[in-house]
Amino acid sequence: MSGNRSRKSVAEAPLTAQANYQYTYEVDEDDIEGEGKPRRSISCYGKNLEDINLPPGISNLHDNFLRGVQISAERNYLGARIPQENGFGPYEWQTYNQVYARVRNLGSALVNRGFKKDAKIGIFSINRIEWILIEQACYMYSYINVPLYDTLGDEAVNHIIGLCEIPIVAATSDKAEFLLQMIDKLPTLKTIVLMDNKITDKIKKFKKGGVEIVKLEELETEGSRNVKDRVVTNADTIATICFTSGTTGLPKGVVISHGNLLSFVTGALHMAKNQELYNFNSSDVHISYLPLAHIFERVVQAYIIYVGASVGFYQGDTLKLLEDVAELKPTIFVSVPRLFNRIYDKVMAGVKEAGGLSASVFNYAYEAKKYWLQSGYVGHSVWDYVVFGKVREKLGGRVRCMITGAAPISAEVTDFLKICFSIQLIEGYGQTETTAGTCTTIMKDISSGHIGIPMPQCMVKLRDVPSMNYSSKDKPYPRGEICVKGNNVFKGYYKEPSKTAETLSKDGWCYTGDIGYWDERVPDxxxxxxxxxxxxxxxxxxxxxxxxxxxxxxxxxxxxxxxxxxxxxxxxxxxxxxxxxxxxxxxxxxxxxxxxxxxxxxxxxxxxxxxxxxxxxx
Structure with missing residues:
Protein backbone atom coordinates (compact mmCIF):
# COMPACT_ATOMS: atom_id res chain seq x y z
CA MET A 1 0.00 0.00 0.00
CA SER A 2 1.35 3.29 -0.80
CA GLY A 3 0.64 6.94 -0.66
CA ASN A 4 2.89 7.37 -3.69
CA ARG A 5 3.35 4.90 -6.49
CA SER A 6 5.06 1.71 -5.47
CA ARG A 7 7.53 0.86 -8.22
CA LYS A 8 8.47 -2.80 -8.41
CA SER A 9 10.42 -4.35 -11.22
CA VAL A 10 9.03 -7.32 -13.07
CA ALA A 11 11.41 -9.57 -11.19
CA GLU A 12 10.12 -8.27 -7.87
CA ALA A 13 6.37 -7.94 -8.20
CA PRO A 14 4.47 -11.19 -8.67
CA LEU A 15 0.85 -10.69 -7.70
CA THR A 16 0.16 -14.10 -6.17
CA ALA A 17 2.40 -16.56 -4.38
CA GLN A 18 3.27 -20.08 -5.42
CA ALA A 19 1.53 -22.63 -3.21
CA ASN A 20 -0.76 -25.64 -3.32
CA TYR A 21 -3.71 -23.37 -2.65
CA GLN A 22 -5.96 -21.46 -5.01
CA TYR A 23 -5.60 -17.76 -4.30
CA THR A 24 -7.37 -16.07 -7.23
CA TYR A 25 -9.80 -16.82 -10.01
CA GLU A 26 -10.41 -15.36 -13.43
CA VAL A 27 -13.44 -13.13 -13.80
CA ASP A 28 -15.60 -14.27 -16.68
CA GLU A 29 -15.45 -11.22 -18.93
CA ASP A 30 -15.05 -10.86 -22.68
CA ASP A 31 -11.52 -11.14 -24.01
CA ILE A 32 -9.93 -7.77 -24.85
CA GLU A 33 -7.04 -7.59 -27.26
CA GLY A 34 -3.82 -6.73 -25.44
CA GLU A 35 -5.20 -7.41 -21.98
CA GLY A 36 -5.36 -10.41 -19.66
CA LYS A 37 -8.46 -11.55 -17.83
CA PRO A 38 -9.23 -9.74 -14.56
CA ARG A 39 -8.59 -11.74 -11.41
CA ARG A 40 -10.12 -11.54 -7.94
CA SER A 41 -9.45 -13.15 -4.58
CA ILE A 42 -10.86 -16.67 -4.40
CA SER A 43 -12.66 -15.66 -1.18
CA CYS A 44 -14.85 -13.38 -3.35
CA TYR A 45 -16.00 -16.14 -5.66
CA GLY A 46 -19.71 -15.68 -6.37
CA LYS A 47 -19.73 -12.13 -5.00
CA ASN A 48 -20.04 -8.93 -7.00
CA LEU A 49 -17.78 -5.97 -6.35
CA GLU A 50 -20.85 -4.15 -5.05
CA ASP A 51 -21.14 -6.78 -2.30
CA ILE A 52 -17.83 -5.65 -0.80
CA ASN A 53 -18.31 -1.91 -0.63
CA LEU A 54 -19.37 -0.45 2.72
CA PRO A 55 -19.10 -1.97 6.22
CA PRO A 56 -22.47 -3.15 7.60
CA GLY A 57 -24.66 -0.27 8.72
CA ILE A 58 -22.12 2.38 7.70
CA SER A 59 -22.47 4.75 4.74
CA ASN A 60 -19.90 7.44 5.53
CA LEU A 61 -16.77 8.10 7.55
CA HIS A 62 -18.61 9.85 10.38
CA ASP A 63 -20.72 6.71 10.87
CA ASN A 64 -17.42 4.84 11.03
CA PHE A 65 -16.23 7.19 13.80
CA LEU A 66 -19.52 6.82 15.70
CA ARG A 67 -19.04 3.06 15.67
CA GLY A 68 -15.64 3.48 17.32
CA VAL A 69 -17.20 5.80 19.91
CA GLN A 70 -19.96 3.28 20.60
CA ILE A 71 -17.49 0.42 21.03
CA SER A 72 -14.84 2.15 23.12
CA ALA A 73 -16.56 5.24 24.63
CA GLU A 74 -14.40 5.84 27.74
CA ARG A 75 -11.41 3.87 26.52
CA ASN A 76 -8.24 5.40 25.09
CA TYR A 77 -8.38 6.69 21.53
CA LEU A 78 -5.70 9.32 20.86
CA GLY A 79 -2.48 9.63 22.83
CA ALA A 80 0.63 11.79 22.72
CA ARG A 81 3.78 12.32 24.77
CA ILE A 82 3.98 15.68 26.49
CA PRO A 83 7.30 17.58 26.23
CA GLN A 84 9.20 17.93 29.51
CA GLU A 85 12.49 19.54 30.53
CA ASN A 86 14.45 16.34 29.91
CA GLY A 87 12.66 15.10 26.82
CA PHE A 88 9.18 13.61 26.59
CA GLY A 89 7.03 12.09 29.29
CA PRO A 90 4.69 9.08 29.12
CA TYR A 91 1.67 8.97 26.82
CA GLU A 92 -1.35 10.96 27.89
CA TRP A 93 -4.67 9.85 26.44
CA GLN A 94 -8.02 11.17 25.32
CA THR A 95 -10.99 8.81 25.20
CA TYR A 96 -13.32 8.27 22.26
CA ASN A 97 -16.01 10.28 24.04
CA GLN A 98 -13.63 13.17 24.70
CA VAL A 99 -12.46 13.20 21.08
CA TYR A 100 -16.06 13.11 19.84
CA ALA A 101 -16.91 16.21 21.91
CA ARG A 102 -13.89 18.09 20.55
CA VAL A 103 -14.69 17.07 16.96
CA ARG A 104 -18.28 18.25 17.32
CA ASN A 105 -17.18 21.58 18.79
CA LEU A 106 -14.62 22.22 16.05
CA GLY A 107 -17.06 21.36 13.29
CA SER A 108 -19.77 23.51 14.86
CA ALA A 109 -17.37 26.46 14.96
CA LEU A 110 -16.71 26.11 11.23
CA VAL A 111 -20.45 25.99 10.52
CA ASN A 112 -21.03 29.03 12.74
CA ARG A 113 -18.32 30.89 10.84
CA GLY A 114 -20.20 30.41 7.60
CA PHE A 115 -18.27 27.59 5.94
CA LYS A 116 -20.66 25.78 3.63
CA LYS A 117 -20.93 22.09 2.77
CA ASP A 118 -18.01 20.87 0.61
CA ALA A 119 -15.75 23.77 1.66
CA LYS A 120 -12.06 22.86 1.37
CA ILE A 121 -10.22 22.73 4.72
CA GLY A 122 -6.43 22.55 4.56
CA ILE A 123 -4.45 20.54 7.14
CA PHE A 124 -0.75 21.32 7.41
CA SER A 125 1.27 19.53 10.08
CA ILE A 126 3.00 16.30 10.96
CA ASN A 127 0.88 13.59 12.59
CA ARG A 128 -0.68 14.73 15.84
CA ILE A 129 -3.98 14.52 17.74
CA GLU A 130 -5.27 17.77 16.25
CA TRP A 131 -4.83 16.40 12.71
CA ILE A 132 -7.43 13.74 13.48
CA LEU A 133 -9.72 16.26 15.20
CA ILE A 134 -9.83 18.43 12.08
CA GLU A 135 -10.22 15.45 9.77
CA GLN A 136 -13.15 14.01 11.74
CA ALA A 137 -14.79 17.45 11.99
CA CYS A 138 -14.69 17.58 8.19
CA TYR A 139 -16.39 14.19 7.94
CA MET A 140 -19.04 15.16 10.51
CA TYR A 141 -20.01 18.37 8.72
CA SER A 142 -19.30 17.39 5.10
CA TYR A 143 -16.18 19.44 4.46
CA ILE A 144 -13.39 18.25 2.19
CA ASN A 145 -10.01 18.04 3.88
CA VAL A 146 -6.93 18.78 1.79
CA PRO A 147 -3.63 17.65 3.37
CA LEU A 148 -0.56 19.81 2.69
CA TYR A 149 3.07 18.84 3.06
CA ASP A 150 6.04 21.12 2.54
CA THR A 151 8.32 18.40 1.14
CA LEU A 152 6.72 19.25 -2.21
CA GLY A 153 8.09 22.79 -1.96
CA ASP A 154 6.69 26.33 -1.97
CA GLU A 155 5.43 26.16 -5.53
CA ALA A 156 3.44 22.98 -4.88
CA VAL A 157 1.83 24.29 -1.68
CA ASN A 158 0.93 27.51 -3.50
CA HIS A 159 -0.52 25.46 -6.36
CA ILE A 160 -2.65 23.26 -4.07
CA ILE A 161 -4.14 26.14 -2.07
CA GLY A 162 -4.83 28.13 -5.23
CA LEU A 163 -6.30 25.25 -7.24
CA CYS A 164 -8.64 24.20 -4.42
CA GLU A 165 -9.35 27.80 -3.43
CA ILE A 166 -8.76 26.90 0.20
CA PRO A 167 -10.07 29.60 2.59
CA ILE A 168 -8.83 28.10 5.86
CA VAL A 169 -5.83 26.00 6.89
CA ALA A 170 -5.27 24.27 10.23
CA ALA A 171 -1.52 24.30 10.81
CA THR A 172 1.10 24.06 13.52
CA SER A 173 2.96 27.31 14.23
CA ASP A 174 5.99 26.36 12.13
CA LYS A 175 3.78 25.60 9.12
CA ALA A 176 1.78 28.78 9.76
CA GLU A 177 5.03 30.76 9.49
CA PHE A 178 5.74 28.96 6.22
CA LEU A 179 2.34 30.00 4.84
CA LEU A 180 2.55 33.58 6.07
CA GLN A 181 5.88 34.10 4.32
CA MET A 182 4.12 33.48 1.00
CA ILE A 183 0.73 34.94 1.91
CA ASP A 184 0.81 37.45 -0.98
CA LYS A 185 0.59 34.49 -3.34
CA LEU A 186 -2.39 32.95 -1.50
CA PRO A 187 -5.36 35.27 -2.11
CA THR A 188 -8.01 32.71 -1.09
CA LEU A 189 -6.47 32.00 2.32
CA LYS A 190 -8.28 34.07 4.98
CA THR A 191 -7.90 32.04 8.20
CA ILE A 192 -5.13 30.03 9.81
CA VAL A 193 -5.99 27.84 12.79
CA LEU A 194 -3.03 27.15 15.07
CA MET A 195 -3.19 23.46 15.95
CA ASP A 196 -0.57 23.80 18.70
CA ASN A 197 -2.06 27.07 20.02
CA LYS A 198 1.32 28.82 19.75
CA ILE A 199 1.51 32.40 18.49
CA THR A 200 5.20 32.91 17.81
CA ASP A 201 6.97 36.24 17.29
CA LYS A 202 7.04 35.66 13.53
CA ILE A 203 3.30 35.02 13.51
CA LYS A 204 2.65 38.20 15.51
CA LYS A 205 4.28 40.23 12.76
CA PHE A 206 1.68 39.01 10.29
CA LYS A 207 -1.40 39.38 12.48
CA LYS A 208 -2.39 42.59 10.72
CA GLY A 209 -1.83 41.20 7.25
CA GLY A 210 -5.48 40.50 6.44
CA VAL A 211 -5.31 36.87 7.57
CA GLU A 212 -7.06 35.89 10.79
CA ILE A 213 -4.94 33.83 13.17
CA VAL A 214 -7.03 31.80 15.62
CA LYS A 215 -6.04 29.15 18.14
CA LEU A 216 -7.63 25.72 17.87
CA GLU A 217 -8.76 25.90 21.49
CA GLU A 218 -10.57 29.16 20.70
CA LEU A 219 -12.49 27.46 17.90
CA GLU A 220 -13.49 24.65 20.24
CA THR A 221 -14.83 27.16 22.74
CA GLU A 222 -16.76 28.96 20.00
CA GLY A 223 -18.35 25.75 18.80
CA SER A 224 -19.32 24.58 22.29
CA ARG A 225 -21.51 27.68 22.68
CA ASN A 226 -23.60 26.84 19.62
CA VAL A 227 -23.42 23.15 18.77
CA LYS A 228 -24.73 22.19 15.32
CA ASP A 229 -26.28 18.95 14.08
CA ARG A 230 -24.12 16.84 11.81
CA VAL A 231 -24.45 17.16 8.04
CA VAL A 232 -25.44 13.84 6.51
CA THR A 233 -23.14 12.47 3.79
CA ASN A 234 -23.03 9.27 1.77
CA ALA A 235 -20.51 6.96 0.11
CA ASP A 236 -20.19 9.20 -2.96
CA THR A 237 -19.51 12.37 -0.98
CA ILE A 238 -15.96 13.64 -1.50
CA ALA A 239 -13.97 13.10 1.70
CA THR A 240 -10.50 14.31 0.79
CA ILE A 241 -8.29 15.51 -2.04
CA CYS A 242 -4.87 13.93 -1.66
CA PHE A 243 -2.16 15.47 -3.78
CA THR A 244 0.45 13.15 -5.22
CA SER A 245 3.58 14.37 -6.91
CA GLY A 246 3.67 11.76 -9.63
CA THR A 247 6.86 11.85 -11.71
CA THR A 248 6.72 15.22 -13.45
CA GLY A 249 5.09 18.61 -13.13
CA LEU A 250 2.90 19.99 -10.38
CA PRO A 251 1.12 17.61 -7.98
CA LYS A 252 -2.24 16.18 -9.00
CA GLY A 253 -5.23 16.19 -6.64
CA VAL A 254 -6.64 12.69 -6.24
CA VAL A 255 -10.35 12.95 -5.41
CA ILE A 256 -11.30 10.30 -2.86
CA SER A 257 -14.81 9.65 -1.55
CA HIS A 258 -16.09 8.36 1.77
CA GLY A 259 -16.86 5.10 -0.01
CA ASN A 260 -13.33 4.79 -1.38
CA LEU A 261 -11.82 4.96 2.11
CA LEU A 262 -14.45 2.68 3.64
CA SER A 263 -13.96 0.06 0.93
CA PHE A 264 -10.53 -0.64 2.42
CA VAL A 265 -12.14 -1.29 5.81
CA THR A 266 -14.71 -3.61 4.22
CA GLY A 267 -12.04 -5.47 2.26
CA ALA A 268 -9.85 -5.91 5.33
CA LEU A 269 -12.82 -7.12 7.37
CA HIS A 270 -13.69 -9.66 4.67
CA MET A 271 -10.11 -10.97 4.64
CA ALA A 272 -9.94 -11.08 8.45
CA LYS A 273 -13.18 -13.08 8.56
CA ASN A 274 -11.58 -15.59 6.17
CA GLN A 275 -8.44 -15.68 8.33
CA GLU A 276 -6.39 -14.14 5.56
CA LEU A 277 -5.39 -11.02 7.54
CA TYR A 278 -4.81 -10.12 11.17
CA ASN A 279 -8.12 -9.24 12.77
CA PHE A 280 -7.83 -5.77 14.35
CA ASN A 281 -9.76 -5.33 17.61
CA SER A 282 -10.43 -2.70 20.28
CA SER A 283 -7.45 -3.80 22.38
CA ASP A 284 -4.98 -3.00 19.62
CA VAL A 285 -2.60 -0.05 19.80
CA HIS A 286 -1.16 1.62 16.70
CA ILE A 287 1.73 4.08 16.54
CA SER A 288 1.14 6.83 14.01
CA TYR A 289 4.19 8.27 12.31
CA LEU A 290 3.74 7.61 8.58
CA PRO A 291 2.43 10.89 7.12
CA LEU A 292 -1.31 11.40 7.41
CA ALA A 293 -0.96 13.52 4.28
CA HIS A 294 -0.54 10.22 2.40
CA ILE A 295 -3.31 7.69 1.88
CA PHE A 296 -1.54 4.67 3.43
CA GLU A 297 -1.84 5.96 7.01
CA ARG A 298 -5.35 7.27 6.37
CA VAL A 299 -6.84 3.85 5.51
CA VAL A 300 -5.07 2.17 8.42
CA GLN A 301 -6.57 4.74 10.79
CA ALA A 302 -10.04 4.25 9.29
CA TYR A 303 -9.77 0.56 10.20
CA ILE A 304 -8.42 1.42 13.67
CA ILE A 305 -11.45 3.66 14.28
CA TYR A 306 -13.89 1.01 13.03
CA VAL A 307 -12.78 -1.44 15.75
CA GLY A 308 -12.39 1.19 18.47
CA ALA A 309 -8.63 0.70 18.90
CA SER A 310 -6.04 3.22 20.15
CA VAL A 311 -3.58 5.48 18.31
CA GLY A 312 -0.43 6.90 19.88
CA PHE A 313 1.47 9.61 17.98
CA TYR A 314 5.23 9.85 17.71
CA GLN A 315 6.98 12.90 19.17
CA GLY A 316 7.76 14.24 15.70
CA ASP A 317 11.32 12.99 15.17
CA THR A 318 11.66 9.77 13.17
CA LEU A 319 15.19 9.30 14.53
CA LYS A 320 13.61 8.92 17.98
CA LEU A 321 10.73 6.78 16.79
CA LEU A 322 11.96 3.65 18.54
CA GLU A 323 11.95 5.60 21.84
CA ASP A 324 8.25 6.31 21.30
CA VAL A 325 7.64 2.68 20.33
CA ALA A 326 9.33 1.46 23.51
CA GLU A 327 7.07 3.75 25.56
CA LEU A 328 3.83 2.98 23.69
CA LYS A 329 4.36 -0.76 23.20
CA PRO A 330 2.11 -1.00 20.11
CA THR A 331 0.45 -4.22 18.99
CA ILE A 332 0.30 -3.06 15.35
CA PHE A 333 3.38 -1.66 13.64
CA VAL A 334 2.86 -0.08 10.24
CA SER A 335 6.01 1.11 8.54
CA VAL A 336 8.00 1.25 5.33
CA PRO A 337 10.99 -0.80 4.14
CA ARG A 338 13.46 1.96 5.02
CA LEU A 339 12.78 1.59 8.77
CA PHE A 340 12.53 -2.19 8.66
CA ASN A 341 15.89 -2.24 6.86
CA ARG A 342 17.34 -0.09 9.67
CA ILE A 343 16.12 -2.54 12.30
CA TYR A 344 17.54 -5.45 10.31
CA ASP A 345 20.94 -3.77 9.88
CA LYS A 346 21.13 -2.80 13.55
CA VAL A 347 20.31 -6.27 14.83
CA MET A 348 22.63 -8.07 12.43
CA ALA A 349 25.47 -5.64 13.17
CA GLY A 350 24.97 -6.29 16.89
CA VAL A 351 25.15 -10.04 16.36
CA LYS A 352 28.35 -9.70 14.36
CA GLU A 353 29.89 -7.40 16.95
CA ALA A 354 28.99 -9.76 19.81
CA GLY A 355 30.65 -12.70 18.07
CA GLY A 356 31.59 -15.90 19.87
CA LEU A 357 29.00 -18.14 21.48
CA SER A 358 26.32 -15.43 21.45
CA ALA A 359 26.52 -15.04 17.66
CA SER A 360 26.67 -18.82 17.16
CA VAL A 361 23.48 -19.35 19.19
CA PHE A 362 21.69 -16.52 17.36
CA ASN A 363 22.69 -17.84 13.94
CA TYR A 364 21.71 -21.41 14.86
CA ALA A 365 18.31 -20.30 16.14
CA TYR A 366 17.83 -18.04 13.11
CA GLU A 367 18.54 -20.84 10.63
CA ALA A 368 16.33 -23.25 12.55
CA LYS A 369 13.37 -20.85 12.43
CA LYS A 370 14.07 -20.05 8.80
CA TYR A 371 13.81 -23.75 8.00
CA TRP A 372 10.45 -24.04 9.76
CA LEU A 373 9.29 -20.82 8.14
CA GLN A 374 9.11 -22.69 4.85
CA SER A 375 6.48 -24.93 6.44
CA GLY A 376 4.42 -22.03 7.72
CA TYR A 377 5.63 -21.78 11.31
CA VAL A 378 6.67 -18.34 12.61
CA GLY A 379 6.89 -19.23 16.31
CA HIS A 380 9.23 -21.41 18.37
CA SER A 381 8.65 -22.28 22.04
CA VAL A 382 12.34 -21.93 22.96
CA TRP A 383 14.11 -19.60 20.54
CA ASP A 384 11.43 -16.89 20.69
CA TYR A 385 12.22 -16.26 24.35
CA VAL A 386 15.84 -17.33 24.76
CA VAL A 387 17.23 -15.67 21.61
CA PHE A 388 14.73 -13.30 20.00
CA GLY A 389 13.12 -11.79 23.09
CA LYS A 390 15.55 -8.85 23.16
CA VAL A 391 14.91 -8.15 19.48
CA ARG A 392 11.15 -8.01 20.08
CA GLU A 393 11.69 -5.53 22.89
CA LYS A 394 13.03 -3.04 20.34
CA LEU A 395 9.40 -2.57 19.25
CA GLY A 396 7.97 -2.72 22.76
CA GLY A 397 7.51 -6.49 22.98
CA ARG A 398 3.77 -6.58 22.12
CA VAL A 399 3.69 -6.36 18.31
CA ARG A 400 1.30 -8.93 16.85
CA CYS A 401 1.08 -7.61 13.30
CA MET A 402 3.41 -5.70 11.00
CA ILE A 403 2.38 -3.99 7.78
CA THR A 404 4.78 -2.69 5.14
CA GLY A 405 4.14 -0.79 1.94
CA ALA A 406 5.12 2.27 -0.14
CA ALA A 407 8.21 0.60 -1.65
CA PRO A 408 9.66 -2.87 -2.33
CA ILE A 409 11.05 -4.79 0.63
CA SER A 410 13.55 -7.60 0.21
CA ALA A 411 12.62 -11.20 0.94
CA GLU A 412 15.64 -11.35 3.27
CA VAL A 413 14.25 -8.59 5.47
CA THR A 414 10.69 -9.95 5.49
CA ASP A 415 12.01 -13.35 6.58
CA PHE A 416 14.05 -11.61 9.29
CA LEU A 417 10.97 -9.83 10.66
CA LYS A 418 8.90 -13.02 10.72
CA ILE A 419 11.70 -14.96 12.39
CA CYS A 420 12.68 -12.41 15.03
CA PHE A 421 9.22 -11.06 15.88
CA SER A 422 7.17 -14.24 15.27
CA ILE A 423 4.42 -12.23 13.64
CA GLN A 424 2.14 -11.94 10.65
CA LEU A 425 3.88 -9.57 8.22
CA ILE A 426 1.57 -8.00 5.66
CA GLU A 427 3.12 -6.54 2.53
CA GLY A 428 0.74 -4.38 0.56
CA TYR A 429 0.70 -2.70 -2.82
CA GLY A 430 -1.34 0.25 -3.97
CA GLN A 431 -1.26 3.94 -4.76
CA THR A 432 -3.21 7.08 -3.92
CA GLU A 433 -5.45 6.55 -6.94
CA THR A 434 -6.53 3.15 -5.59
CA THR A 435 -6.97 4.43 -2.02
CA ALA A 436 -3.90 2.44 -0.98
CA GLY A 437 -5.30 -1.09 -0.76
CA THR A 438 -4.96 -3.03 -4.00
CA CYS A 439 -3.00 -6.19 -3.25
CA THR A 440 -1.79 -7.72 -0.01
CA THR A 441 -0.08 -10.84 1.21
CA ILE A 442 -2.16 -13.17 3.34
CA MET A 443 -1.82 -15.53 6.30
CA LYS A 444 -2.40 -18.60 4.14
CA ASP A 445 0.98 -17.98 2.53
CA ILE A 446 4.02 -16.65 4.39
CA SER A 447 6.47 -16.92 1.51
CA SER A 448 8.33 -13.74 0.58
CA GLY A 449 9.13 -11.84 -2.60
CA HIS A 450 5.64 -11.01 -3.86
CA ILE A 451 2.83 -8.54 -3.17
CA GLY A 452 0.02 -11.00 -2.58
CA ILE A 453 -3.44 -11.09 -4.12
CA PRO A 454 -6.09 -8.51 -5.03
CA MET A 455 -8.01 -7.28 -1.99
CA PRO A 456 -11.74 -8.11 -2.02
CA GLN A 457 -12.84 -4.56 -2.88
CA CYS A 458 -11.18 -4.71 -6.30
CA MET A 459 -9.98 -6.83 -9.19
CA VAL A 460 -6.74 -6.67 -11.12
CA LYS A 461 -5.72 -7.34 -14.70
CA LEU A 462 -2.56 -6.85 -16.76
CA ARG A 463 -2.35 -4.71 -19.90
CA ASP A 464 0.32 -5.27 -22.57
CA VAL A 465 3.22 -2.82 -22.72
CA PRO A 466 4.66 -3.37 -26.22
CA SER A 467 7.41 -0.79 -25.79
CA MET A 468 8.85 -2.89 -22.95
CA ASN A 469 8.03 -6.27 -24.50
CA TYR A 470 5.62 -7.15 -21.69
CA SER A 471 2.58 -9.16 -22.65
CA SER A 472 -0.40 -10.54 -20.76
CA LYS A 473 0.15 -13.68 -22.85
CA ASP A 474 3.80 -14.15 -21.77
CA LYS A 475 4.82 -17.64 -20.65
CA PRO A 476 5.25 -18.90 -18.03
CA TYR A 477 4.07 -15.71 -16.32
CA PRO A 478 1.74 -13.11 -17.86
CA ARG A 479 3.29 -9.63 -17.53
CA GLY A 480 2.13 -6.10 -18.07
CA GLU A 481 0.83 -2.85 -16.60
CA ILE A 482 -1.21 -3.40 -13.44
CA CYS A 483 -4.81 -2.19 -13.92
CA VAL A 484 -7.30 -1.95 -11.05
CA LYS A 485 -11.08 -1.70 -10.92
CA GLY A 486 -13.27 -1.58 -7.84
CA ASN A 487 -14.70 0.40 -4.97
CA ASN A 488 -11.26 1.69 -4.05
CA VAL A 489 -10.59 3.46 -7.36
CA PHE A 490 -10.54 7.27 -7.16
CA LYS A 491 -13.07 9.62 -8.77
CA GLY A 492 -10.57 11.53 -10.89
CA TYR A 493 -7.94 14.27 -10.60
CA TYR A 494 -9.31 17.55 -9.26
CA LYS A 495 -9.87 19.98 -12.16
CA GLU A 496 -7.65 17.83 -14.42
CA PRO A 497 -10.00 16.10 -16.91
CA SER A 498 -7.30 15.31 -19.46
CA LYS A 499 -5.03 13.66 -16.88
CA THR A 500 -8.01 11.83 -15.45
CA ALA A 501 -8.77 10.39 -18.91
CA GLU A 502 -5.17 9.16 -19.20
CA THR A 503 -5.38 7.21 -15.91
CA LEU A 504 -9.04 6.29 -15.55
CA SER A 505 -10.90 4.45 -18.32
CA LYS A 506 -14.57 5.10 -19.05
CA ASP A 507 -15.50 1.72 -17.56
CA GLY A 508 -13.63 2.39 -14.32
CA TRP A 509 -10.19 0.81 -14.78
CA CYS A 510 -7.27 2.65 -13.18
CA TYR A 511 -4.04 2.37 -15.17
CA THR A 512 -1.37 2.39 -12.46
CA GLY A 513 1.75 2.72 -14.60
CA ASP A 514 3.31 -0.09 -12.54
CA ILE A 515 4.52 -3.38 -13.96
CA GLY A 516 3.69 -6.74 -12.43
CA TYR A 517 3.16 -10.37 -13.29
CA TRP A 518 0.97 -13.24 -12.18
CA ASP A 519 2.94 -16.14 -10.82
CA GLU A 520 1.93 -19.82 -10.71
CA ARG A 521 -1.77 -20.64 -10.52
CA VAL A 522 -3.53 -23.53 -8.98
CA PRO A 523 -6.63 -25.05 -10.71
CA ASP A 524 -9.97 -23.29 -10.23
Missing amino acids: VPQFTKWANGQGLTGTTSEILGNSKTKDLFVKLLGQVGKEGGLKGFENVKAIHFEENPFTVENGLLTPTFKLKRHEAKIKYQSEIDNMYKQIKE
Missing part, protein backbone atom coordinates in the same frame (compact mmCIF):
# COMPACT_ATOMS: atom_id res chain seq x y z
CA VAL A 525 -13.40 -24.80 -10.72
CA PRO A 526 -14.63 -22.57 -13.58
CA GLN A 527 -11.45 -23.13 -15.63
CA PHE A 528 -11.39 -26.84 -14.85
CA THR A 529 -15.02 -27.21 -15.92
CA LYS A 530 -14.32 -25.24 -19.10
CA TRP A 531 -11.38 -27.54 -19.90
CA ALA A 532 -13.41 -30.67 -19.14
CA ASN A 533 -16.32 -29.56 -21.34
CA GLY A 534 -13.83 -29.00 -24.13
CA GLN A 535 -12.81 -32.64 -23.80
CA GLY A 536 -16.40 -33.79 -24.19
CA LEU A 537 -16.85 -34.33 -20.44
CA THR A 538 -20.18 -33.03 -19.16
CA GLY A 539 -22.31 -33.10 -16.03
CA THR A 540 -21.91 -31.66 -12.54
CA THR A 541 -18.47 -31.06 -11.05
CA SER A 542 -18.88 -34.24 -8.96
CA GLU A 543 -19.83 -36.28 -12.03
CA ILE A 544 -16.89 -34.96 -14.04
CA LEU A 545 -14.42 -35.65 -11.22
CA GLY A 546 -15.82 -39.14 -10.74
CA ASN A 547 -15.37 -40.05 -14.41
CA SER A 548 -12.26 -42.21 -14.92
CA LYS A 549 -11.80 -40.64 -18.36
CA THR A 550 -11.28 -37.26 -16.67
CA LYS A 551 -8.29 -38.62 -14.75
CA ASP A 552 -6.79 -40.21 -17.86
CA LEU A 553 -7.10 -37.03 -19.89
CA PHE A 554 -5.74 -34.86 -17.10
CA VAL A 555 -2.72 -37.10 -16.49
CA LYS A 556 -2.06 -36.96 -20.23
CA LEU A 557 -2.27 -33.16 -20.12
CA LEU A 558 0.16 -33.02 -17.19
CA GLY A 559 2.51 -35.26 -19.12
CA GLN A 560 2.46 -32.87 -22.08
CA VAL A 561 3.17 -29.91 -19.79
CA GLY A 562 6.00 -31.84 -18.14
CA LYS A 563 7.54 -32.70 -21.49
CA GLU A 564 7.37 -29.07 -22.62
CA GLY A 565 9.02 -28.07 -19.35
CA GLY A 566 11.88 -30.53 -19.83
CA LEU A 567 10.95 -32.94 -17.02
CA LYS A 568 12.52 -36.39 -17.04
CA GLY A 569 10.23 -39.41 -17.27
CA PHE A 570 10.37 -40.26 -13.57
CA GLU A 571 9.54 -36.62 -12.69
CA ASN A 572 6.17 -36.66 -14.45
CA VAL A 573 2.87 -37.28 -12.67
CA LYS A 574 1.68 -40.85 -13.27
CA ALA A 575 -1.58 -40.95 -11.32
CA ILE A 576 -3.88 -38.50 -9.59
CA HIS A 577 -6.84 -38.36 -7.26
CA PHE A 578 -9.43 -35.58 -7.47
CA GLU A 579 -10.84 -34.16 -4.22
CA GLU A 580 -13.86 -31.92 -4.67
CA ASN A 581 -13.93 -30.65 -1.09
CA PRO A 582 -11.11 -28.23 -0.20
CA PHE A 583 -8.77 -28.75 2.75
CA THR A 584 -10.03 -26.62 5.67
CA VAL A 585 -9.32 -25.96 9.34
CA GLU A 586 -12.76 -27.38 10.15
CA ASN A 587 -12.11 -30.78 8.56
CA GLY A 588 -8.78 -31.06 10.34
CA LEU A 589 -6.51 -30.91 7.30
CA LEU A 590 -5.20 -27.36 7.72
CA THR A 591 -3.63 -25.57 10.67
CA PRO A 592 -5.21 -22.29 11.89
CA THR A 593 -2.71 -20.51 9.64
CA PHE A 594 -3.85 -22.63 6.67
CA LYS A 595 -0.85 -24.94 6.37
CA LEU A 596 -1.37 -28.55 5.34
CA LYS A 597 -1.35 -31.10 8.16
CA ARG A 598 0.60 -33.66 6.18
CA HIS A 599 0.30 -36.51 8.67
CA GLU A 600 -3.48 -36.12 9.01
CA ALA A 601 -3.85 -35.84 5.24
CA LYS A 602 -1.80 -39.01 4.74
CA ILE A 603 -4.06 -40.91 7.13
CA LYS A 604 -7.26 -39.60 5.53
CA TYR A 605 -6.14 -40.37 1.97
CA GLN A 606 -4.08 -43.53 2.60
CA SER A 607 -6.42 -45.74 0.59
CA GLU A 608 -6.37 -43.27 -2.35
CA ILE A 609 -2.56 -43.12 -2.16
CA ASP A 610 -2.31 -46.93 -2.16
CA ASN A 611 -4.69 -47.09 -5.10
CA MET A 612 -2.60 -44.59 -7.14
CA TYR A 613 0.56 -46.64 -6.56
CA LYS A 614 -1.38 -49.73 -7.59
CA GLN A 615 -2.41 -48.02 -10.85
CA ILE A 616 1.23 -47.22 -11.63
CA LYS A 617 2.34 -50.84 -11.12
CA GLU A 618 -0.43 -52.07 -13.35
